[in-house]
Each structure stands twice: as structure tokens, then as C-alpha cells.
Amino acid sequence: MTVAVQLHPELRKWVEERLARYPTRRSLLVPTLMQAQKYHDYASPGLMQAVGELLEVPASEVMSVASFYTLIPKHPVGKHVIQVCHNVSCYLRGCDEVIAHLEERLGCKVGETTEDGKFTLVTVECLAACGSAPVMMVDEKLYENVRPEMVEQILAEAD
Numbered sequence: 001m002t003v004a005v006q007l008h009p010e011l012r013k014w015v016e017e018r019l020a021r022y023p024t025r026r027s028l029l030v031p032t033l034m035q036a037q038k039y040h041d042y043a044s045p046g047l048m049q050a051v052g053e054l055l056e057v058p059a060s061e062v063m064s065v066a067s068f069y070t071l072i073p074k075h076p077v078g079k080h081v082i083q084v085c086h087n088v089s090c091y092l093r094g095c096d097e098v099i100a101h102l103e104e105r106l107g108c109k110v111g112e113t114t115e116d117g118k119f120t121l122v123t124v125e126c127l128a129a130c131g132s133a134p135v136m137m138v139d140e141k142l143y144e145n146v147r148p149e150m151v152e153q154i155l156a157e158a159d
């Protein structure tokens with residue numbers, strides 16, 4: 001059963017302010033789901049239903065779109081989400097060492113959140129920066145040519 005979610009008033013306001021700039025309400029779907037993370041913990045089924053109602057898009061379509069984007073968390077996450085690419089280019093250039101270092105430093109495995117709720121670590125298929133592999137993102141910031149020794153500075157920047 002889906003738990004109903006009331007959209008944050010600031011999110012509604014954000015959407016209303018942009019409606020005139022988009023050709024259809026539907027075209028605001030991805031930006032709205034991204035913006036929703038500022039006011040709601042994650043894209044729960046209830047949140048997706050509420051966003052769908054606001055934008056006049058069926059909930060099933062909202063869920064379908066959200067499932068495509070790793071930047072839209074569908075489960076509770078920490079304050080900062082760390083995404084490390086583990087696809088071919090990044091694998092060949094040492095992403096496994098970066099991932100292992102992150103797991104050790106954070107004290108959690110891929111797919112988990114640190115005990116203090118500060119970081120969630122996930123792996124993704126590609127961050128569209130294959131030419132500067134290995135790459136990772138912390139929230140919306142991309143880091144390229146990442147080496148294990150860079151991890152501490154990257155984590156410090158997120159704080």
C-alpha cells in the first residue's frame with residue numbers, strides 16, 4: 001500500500017514558477033523529481049504519486065522515469081550520495097580500488113549508508129565521462145581520474 005505524501009509547499013512553488021517555461025506539465029517531470037530531493041528524503045511511491053498528480057502524469061509513468069535515473073533515489077539515502085562508475089572504462093582504470101577504499105573509509109559496503117547517515121555509497125553503470133575514468137559523483141559534483149588517495153579530499157568537500 002502506498003503511503004500518501006504531501007508535497008512540500010516550496011516544491012509546489014518551485015514547479016508553479018516554472019510551468020510557463022516548459023511546453024507541457026509532463027516536461028517538468030525529471031527536473032521536479034530532482035528538485036524534490038531538497039525537500040523529501042527520496043522518491044517514495046507516495047512522492048511519485050503526488051508528483052504525478054501535480055504534473056498530470058500517471059504514477060506508473062513517474063515511476064518508470066524515476067527508475068531510469070540513478071540520481072533520483074528510490075530508497076532512503078544518506079545526506080550525500082556517492083556514485084562510483086564500475087563499467088568497462090572505469091573498471092579498466094581502477095575503479096575497484098576506489099570502491100574498496102571508499103568501503104573501508106566509510107565503514108559500509110556498496111548499497112549501504114554510513115552509521116551517521118552522512119553518506120550512501122552506490123555503484124552505477126556509467127556517468128558519461130568514460131574518457132576520464134575512473135569517475136565518481138558526490139551528489140551533483142563529478143570527480144574524474146579518481147585515485148584512492150583523492151578520496152579523503154573528495155569526502156571533505158561534501159561536508
Ligand code: FES
Nearest residue numbers: 085090127129130
Ligand atoms: S564507463 Fe565509467 S563513466 Fe562511462
